[in-house]
Amino acid sequence: MDLSYILNQLGEDRERYFGAVAPPIVQSSIFAFPSVDAMRAGFRDEFGQHVYTRGNNPTVEILRKKVAALEGAEDCLMFGSGAAAMAAGVIASVSGGDHVVCVARPYSWTRAVLKDLLGRFGVTTTFVDGTDTANFEVALTAHTRLIVLESPNSMTFEQQDLAAVAALAQARGIRTLCDNSYATPLNQSPLALGIDLVAHSATKYLNGHSDVVAGALCGSTALLREVFRGPYMTLGAILAPHDAWLLIRGLRTLPIRLQRVAQTTAQVLAFLEAHPRVKHVYSPRASANPQLALTEQQLRGASGLLTIELDAADVAAVERFCDGLTRFLMTVSWGGYESLAFPVCAVFPPNAPLHPPAGVPLSLVRLSIGLEEPAVLIADLEAAFARL
Ligand SMILES: *Cc1c(COP(=O)(O)O)cnc(C)c1O
Numbered sequence: 116m117d118l119s120y121i122l123n124q125l126g127e128d129r130e131r132y133f134g135a136v137a138p139p140i141v142q143s144s145i146f147a148f149p150s151v152d153a154m155r156a157g158f159r160d161e162f163g164q165h166v167y168t169r170g171n172n173p174t175v176e177i178l179r180k181k182v183a184a185l186e187g188a189e190d191c192l193m194f195g196s197g198a199a200a201m202a203a204g205v206i207a208s209v210s211g212g213d214h215v216v217c218v219a220r221p222y223s224w225t226r227a228v229l230k231d232l233l234g235r236f237g238v239t240t241t242f243v244d245g246t247d248t249a250n251f252e253v254a255l256t257a258h259t260r261l262i263v264l265e266s267p268n269s270m271t272f273e274q275q276d277l278a279a280v281a282a283l284a285q286a287r288g289i290r291t292l293c294d295n296s297y298a299t300p301l302n303q304s305p306l307a308l309g310i311d312l313v314a315h316s317a318t319k320y321l322n323g324h325s326d327v328v329a330g331a332l333c334g335s336t337a338l339l340r341e342v343f344r345g346p347y348m349t350l351g352a353i354l355a356p357h358d359a360w361l362l363i364r365g366l367r368t369l370p371i372r373l374q375r376v377a378q379t380t381a382q383v384l385a386f387l388e389a390h391p392r393v394k395h396v397y398s399p400r401a402s403a404n405p406q407l408a409l410t411e412q413q414l415r416g417a418s419g420l421l422t423i424e425l426d427a428a429d430v431a432a433v434e435r436f437c438d439g440l441t442r443f444l445m446t447v448s449w450g451g452y453e454s455l456a457f458p459v460c461a462v463f464p465p466n467a468p469l470h471p472p473a474g475v476p477l478s479l480v481r482l483s484i485g486l487e488e489p490a491v492l493i494a495d496l497e498a499a500f501a502r503l
Contacts, residue, residue, distance in 0.1 A: 145166075169348065172356050174363075177359070178359045186304070188306055197294075200331055200332040201222070202352075203352070216254045218265055219273075220273065223469055225294065251280055261292060262290070263292050264277065264305075265293065269297055271422060272399050273406070276409060277308040293314070297420060299418065300315075301369065302414055308413065313334065314332050315332075318330070320418065323365045323368065325451035327361045376417075376418065379419070386493050393423050398421040420450075420481065433458050443492070443496075449483030457482075459479050
């Protein structure tokens with residue numbers, strides 16, 4: 116299936132809606148049946164039929180088909196956030212007494228679901244440096260049911276050898292779940308490397324316009340039916356039809372947005388690596404990245420996230436740098452059309468609940484490169500460096 120077929124046609128049945136080129140927003144909570152027999156059949160397969168929008172909705176279903184095809188998955192469930200998609204993947208996979216192995220610096224709310232939420236219900240988690248596959252093996256216990264991966268993560272971009280971790284888990288009957296938000300389905304295919312479940316914050320590149328919060332979970336139909344009967348239906352963290360419609364629209368330009376972002380990011384990366392006030396650049400494609408070989412092995416293309424360690428005397432200097440940016444908006448999140456800056460340790464100082472785990476330098480600023488002209492972004496950064 117080619118990319119433009121997936122984005123322009125898959126799941127869309129235009130003859131059923133007046134030839135409309137944009138699909139309808141089926142803004143209905145319930146779907147009526149012509150007979151009791153049809154209603155019985157509907158309830159036998161809520162996963163595939165239209166019964167109630169907490170389960171399945173025609174507009175959301177178009178999006179499910181597209182995201183599944185992009186990820187090379189049999190199916191996909193859409194959620195009201197990426198955090199909900201990750202949480203559902205975890206909750207569907209463990210019970211009280213089970214053990215999870217997770218990478219050391221996952222997305223903060225992934226850490227929270229494992230430690231704070233499931234910790235209360237008798238699930239234990241060991242966090243390991245995932246850059247060395249052997250660390251996963253050491254951490255396994257007789258009760259390990261799940262390995263949670265995020266490759267690369269979204270702040271310092273450590274990667275895991277996904278094929279190697281998948282092989283290790285498969286040999287022991289342990290499930291694997293990978294957050295693939297950074298790479299997007301276009302730049303990395305964890306399922307093809309043997310991973311069982313792939314999650315996305317669709318808030319980021321998949322939507323790309325900073326106007327929807329959404330998540331996706333992709334995998335085999337059998338696994339997703341399990342997730343559907345479990346956390347999907349019970350927690351009800353669903354995506355609304357209107358938000359699904361915005362995502363279908365955002366997805367149509369994903370390849371061209373990513374192409375532009377990759378080109379600009381390469382230029383910004385080169386500028387930052389040569390800049391005397393930058394101590395370190397974190398990016399899967401940074402020349403100082405010790406995992407460059409793994410980048411070549413499992414990541415296609417590049418995304419627009421990079422993190423810089425400023426040569427700043429103190430946090431006040433980091434603040435002066437960020438306050439001086441006029442084209443980069445200062446905010447969380449990433450993956451939109453607009454460039455962003457996030458001074459993570461200035462906003463969450465040591466001892467704040469969301470402060471990054473130990474070992475992260477205090478002068479970090481994460482940049483998300485958008486669709487602006489490269490020269491505009493570089494000039495904005497240069498002006499901010501002058502204030503350091
Ligand atoms: C943003 C993000 C999430 C959570 O997604 P939301 O849509 O904000 O709930 C999960 N993982 C990563 C890597 C993220 O950047």
